[in-house]
Amino acid sequence: MSLQDLLEVVPSGSDELPLVRSIDFERLPRHVAIIMDGNGRWAKLRHKRRVEGHRAGSASVRDVVETSARLGLQVLTLYAFSVENWKRPKAEVSTLMGLLKHYLRIELSTLLKNNIRFQVIGRPGLPEDVASELARGTERTRHCTGLHFNIALNYGGRAEITDAVRRLVAEAVAGKNGDPIEEDTISSYLYTAGQPDPDLLIRTSGEMRVSNFLLWQIAYSEIWVTDVLWPDFRRRHLLQAIADYQKRERRYGGIAPV
Numbered sequence: 001m002s003l004q005d006l007l008e009v010v011p012s013g014s015d016e017l018p019l020v021r022s023i024d025f026e027r028l029p030r031h032v033a034i035i036m037d038g039n040g041r042w043a044k045l046r047h048k049r050r051v052e053g054h055r056a057g058s059a060s061v062r063d064v065v066e067t068s069a070r071l072g073l074q075v076l077t078l079y080a081f082s083v084e085n086w087k088r089p090k091a092e093v094s095t096l097m098g099l100l101k102h103y104l105r106i107e108l109s110t111l112l113k114n115n116i117r118f119q120v121i122g123r124p125g126l127p128e129d130v131a132s133e134l135a136r137g138t139e140r141t142r143h144c145t146g147l148h149f150n151i152a153l154n155y156g157g158r159a160e161i162t163d164a165v166r167r168l169v170a171e172a173v174a175g176k177n178g179d180p181i182e183e184d185t186i187s188s189y190l191y192t193a194g195q196p197d198p199d200l201l202i203r204t205s206g207e208m209r210v211s212n213f214l215l216w217q218i219a220y221s222e223i224w225v226t227d228v229l230w231p232d233f234r235r236r237h238l239l240q241a242i243a244d245y246q247k248r249e250r251r252y253g254g255i256a257p258v
């Protein structure tokens with residue numbers, strides 16, 4: 001995937017073209033993570049029920065997954081349901097679960113066609129029918145070598161670290177792992193083991209918080225927040241985020257080169 005793949009879907013004469021041309025394909029973020037927020041507010045603005053916002057948000061997911069694959073990103077992680085989101089009204093939760101199942105059923109062939117590997121990150125505990133659809137998607141795309149698409153479901157950053165530490169301690173006690181614990185050891189016990197950390201973290205709907213997302217992995221991610229609500233988020237916004245990311249200076253605690 002490359003500039004050429006992207007140009008296939010950007011109409012000539014489109015005002016997105018200069019944006020595409022401004023992107024340096026040699027310096028793309030390897031991993032982009034997105035907190036998809038603002039579905040409820042999108043619906044409210046249109047005097048619709050919150051669930052209509054979630055429904056509309058599926059189109060943004062499709063667009064962003066396709067764009068990420070065309071760009072040639074290594075990993076895309078979308079935050080779809082947090083461990084805290086169970087607090088929401090039952091009807092909203094079950095609509096969200098239904099949408100997920102539906103999304104995967106419809107999109108699986110597209111994922112396969114585009115060589116996209118699908119993975120769920122989060123704690124178990126989703127409804128049985130949803131979990132089995134997700135497991136099928138994971139299994140069917142396991143061999144894919146293109147974009148690695150993580151969807152964070154029943155996900156919490158603290159839950160993830162807690163689970164990692166529990167497993168690490170259990171293995172140490174059982175004598176299965178006596179190695180000294182380094183930062184890489186912790187990383188290798190997370191759901192994202194083996195994947196690069198996000199270079200770019202995007203949040204829609206203007207909220208300036210992390211909401212328990214990838215706490216360990218975002219230590220040095222560049223953060224990009226937009227007021228655009230998730231159902232309105234499209235390719236152009238992702239491209240803008242990447243163009244802006246490429247203007248940032250990542251110092252990792254060092255100093256700027258002279």
Ligand code: IPE
Pocket residue numbers: 036037038039040041042080081082085096205230
């Ligand atoms: C994001 O939109 C979707 C999920 C968290 C599941 P919200 O539903 O949080 O929308 P707002 O933040 O209420 O507008």
Ligand code: IPE
Pocket residue numbers: 035036037038079080081082085207209211
């Ligand atoms: C974060 O959004 C979780 C997801 C996008 C899945 P929330 O809407 O749940 O976050 P808060 O409550 O505004 O922090």
Ligand code: MG
Pocket residue numbers: 037038039
């Ligand atoms: Mg929200």
